[in-house]
Amino acid sequence: MSRLNSLRSRMHRRWTVPVVSGTLIVLSWLAGYLLSGRTAEITHDVFMVAAAVVAGVPVVRSAYQALRVRTIGIDLLVSVALIGALAIGEYWEAAAVTFLFAVGHALEDATLAKTRSALAGLIELAPTTATVVRDGVQVEVAAHEVLPGELVVVKHGGKIPVDGDVSDGHAAVDEASITGESIPVEKAPGEKVFAGTILADGFLTITTTNTGADTTLARIIHRVEEAQEAKARTQQFMEKFSKWYTPGIIVLALVAGLITGNIELALTLLVIGCPGALVISVPVALVAGIGRAARDGVLIKGGEFLETAAKVNVVALDKTGTITQGRPEMTDLIAFGSWTADEVLAWAARAEAGSSHPLATPVLKQAEAQGITVPAVPEAVETVPGQGVISQYRQGERDGRSIAVGNPALLHSVGALSAEASAAADQLAGQGRTPLLVALDNEAIGAIGVADQIRPEAAELVAGLHRSGVKKVIMLTGDTERVARAIAAEVGIDDVRASLLPEDKLDAVRDLQHEGHTVAMVGDGVNDAPALALADVGIAMGAAGSPLAVETADIALMTSRLSLIPHAIGVAKRTGNVMRQNIWIALLTVGALLAGVLFGGVTMAIGMLVHEASVLIVIVNAMRLLRHRPDRPTEANPSRRAVVRQPETTQDEPVALTR
Template identity: 70%
Template sequence: MHARIHRWAIPAVSGALIITALLLGQVAPAVGEYFMLAAAVVAGAPVVKKAWHALRVKVIGIDLLVAVAAIGAIAIRNYWEAAAVTFLFALGHALENATLAKTRSALAELVALAPTTAIVIRDGEQVEVPARTVGVGETVIVKNGGRVPVDAEVVSGQAAVDEAAITGESIPVEKSAGSEVYAGTIVADGFLTLRATGVGADTTLARIVHRVEEAQDAKARTQQFMERFSKWYTPGIIVLSVVVGLLTMDLELALTLLVIGCPGALVISVPVALVAGIGRAARDGILIKGGEFLETAAKIDVVALDKTGTITRGEPRLTAIKAGAGFPEDEVLRWAALAEAGSEHPLAIPVLDAARERGITVPAIPDHVRSVPGHGVVAMVGGREVAVGNLALMREVGADVDYGQFAVDELSAAGQTPLVVALDGEVIGALGVADTIRDDAAELVASLHAAGVKRVLMLTGDNQRVADSVAAQVGIDDARASLLPEDKLDVIRELQADGHTVAMVGDGVNDAPALALADVGIAMGAAGSPVAVETADIALMTSRLSRIPDAISLAKRTAHVMRANIVIALITVGTLLAGVLFGGVTMAIGMLVHEASVLVVILNAMRLLRRRASAQPAAVRPDPSERTRPAAQLVG
């Protein structure tokens, strides 16, 4: 509140003195001039002070232009022009600060979310303590309607938690024992007992605030160029004014040129748009590392998507059983599960889950297990050899692969990953495992194209038939399969060599190199992952696919606003300079138009703060799994 009062004090006092001077001027012109001079001194003194401090560090800025013009106007006894120029400059500066504070409101709102107190269990009693004093591992309780003070794991209880402040999602997420909750979220309905896992500066909310604060201060390439331009432009205006003054011997004309040439709107045109764009993104659960990455994201024309966990749910399930002659389906599944019980491969989990669902008892550990990297697993169970894997493994154990080849072709054509099962060197069947495609995957691709992305690629380590099947169902332009992490790097290098601006979207450790190499790395589901929040170029706090085109669309809108602001500023300065040189524009009118252009630039940028409908079609609904499962621990 004190800052707000101080912001308006100088223009208020100066404005009152000007009004008094105008009124007194009707009855006592000499006295009125003194009041007009006082108005110029009140509004101009801070400007002269700032200009002097800037000159001491060899910086020639806008304040110097206004200070010289005001002092010159006073020297030629044109007190009205001096008062009008300094008052308008002070008023414009106050309005500029107020509107800039509005564009930074997203950060203020995030800071305000952090609770100052927490209820913890100490010595068997509920004690209210400052949130910053809660220790990791302490038991915290949050009642209905309360705000979670720390990052924590739910120990007991069940509740719907509003995570909009963290993920941007409007739908509360159901939390129960084992779920993760984040500081600043609200228990909308229920009661939770928590075990603190992150406190103070180590909470997800604190990391988000830190990231947004850094991002809003980071400069884009366009902003850096504009600042270099203004360093030459401002001295250039001073030289032009001196030359015009000497040629015309018209001091007032020269001083007017100084005022008109102020590049205020030009200097502020880019940073105000960046601050507003990054703030809007933060409210929507999209963390952008800085202005440079926001600017680059606006140029994205190719998006490369990881398949598992991005296009698909990352939760493979057994979808088919192909049994050989004389072997029932359950028998094929039983032998496969007996072998997979000793495997660490991710595809072992859906096999074991399916066996349990069918009531098949699987011992915890086989007699002997031999993992064959890249091929499968071979186990000894009750004196019999069981092999589960690809055709190369079948050949290694000496099995006839004719039936296996047929089953593999059929399952692969259906978009499933085949696991051939052999018993004592005889192929007895094959299992089909598939990772289910997310409900909103097809809409994601359509929305990316609508956002101006020309090509959408899928990069996967799965086989080509599975990749082609998924790509056909989702509408992806190009599917690259059987890729190792280093192969994904080669694909991105190839696209960049062709002149494309590439975004890589991923959610796993194996995607980290590709995320780093891409022009923009986008990490999905970053809530709860300190690495993703701190290192990703763009971190999406939720795993909702719609956030990807939302982020790109917002970047393009921000870039459009930046360009529009630069055009507005240049046209205003050019028009005013022409008006001064060819007559008709006075110092006061010039400053009024100049300050108006500053406000237009800021108000144009503030349009970015308005929430815009998602880029995806209206028919798309949130992924149901997002409502119930905790955010994944992901690495950007």
């Protein structure tokens, strides 16, 4: 709150100078009308000089401070013009130039504050107090004084002051400040909540996990603040350009004055050559673009990354958890020969009981649902990376039985791959299922199909990326070629790179970059960390619960909603367009004013008026980015059929092929 109060007081102080200067100019005009003779002339000039001094002193002071650090800026140009105009008796020109410059600065402050409104809004969301249960009594304390593990009570309409887990109660929570989603989310015991979100309805008791600067909201504020200060390459270039441009204008004005003998012409050139609109053209667009994205639940690390995202023409998507929901389910159960489906499932579950692979979970869940008893751990387990698992199981007094569950390559390695098993695997893969072939004592006894539901909005994600200007959408996955292409065809993906290890994804991104593409990689930030780091823009999803993603991703999406991906790239591209528009506006204005001065008709006052108008036009143009645009893709039909998922990694090691 103190930052906001400081901003408001600074704005009020900024308006004091133009108001006083403007009042003195009005008094000067009134003296000219109400008085007569020499008295009117003297009074008029005194008020006009006073107006110039009031508005000019801050400018001269700024110019002097800049010169002390060997910086030649806009303030110096205006200061020289002010002193020169006073020296040659052009009091109206001196007053007009400094007054308009002061008004321009005040308006610039006000409009820049508007472009930073997203950050201001986030700061205002930060709760200052919390109700904590201590010794069985509700006590109100400062939010930053709550300790991890303490119980916090939040009632209907209240702000949640800490990050934590719901321990009791049910409520609808408005998480728009964190995720950008306007629809309240139902919270129940065990679910996470975030500081700064609002209890729309209900009552919650929360076990605190993070407070103060460690909350998700605080990390977002810190990230947005840093991002708005970070400079893009274009901005850095413009600042370097202005360091040479401004001295160049001084030399031009000096030469023009010496050649023509017209001091007023030289002073006018100084005024209209001010590169104010040019200098502010890029940073104001970046601040507005980053602020707009933050409001919508998209954290962009800085201007450089926003500028790069505007150039993205290829997006690489991780399949698991991005295109698919990341929750595999058993969809098919095929028995060979005289074996029954229950027998096939039972033997498969006995083997998978010793596996940590994600595909083991749906098999074990299905066995449990059908009442099949599975031993806690098989006698021996051998994991074959990229193929499956081989387990030894003793049944009563009989010798141990060897069970193999995995892909055709595994069964081929144990000599159990039959024509029937191969046909079943091909059929399941062609339908978008991951085939798990089951062999008992080197005999194929059945096949299991496992599938992961395609996210309902996946097809709209691809369409939205194409609409935002992305030429190619590529899926990178550890799944087999046939399964991956079945999913790609379902959602409209342009290209597929299948059977990839994490390091293979790194190579795929590198290859795309060598082809001249600007690549954005979308992943979970863990398994895909190498590819995310190498890509021109790394986009991490679901960052609200991941401090690491907020800090390290180039772009962090606060929810896992796929529509935020094209939305983020769309914001970046619109910001890039505004930056280019602003640069052209600034250059054309300076060019037109220079021509007007050299060929007559443009005075110092008119030049400053047009210059300040161009600054405001640039700022207003950038503020268009703050408007909400309903460009997020709508949710696709949720009734789409389930399709396959092949997890790329286990907890301990990478898996390249479908099991």
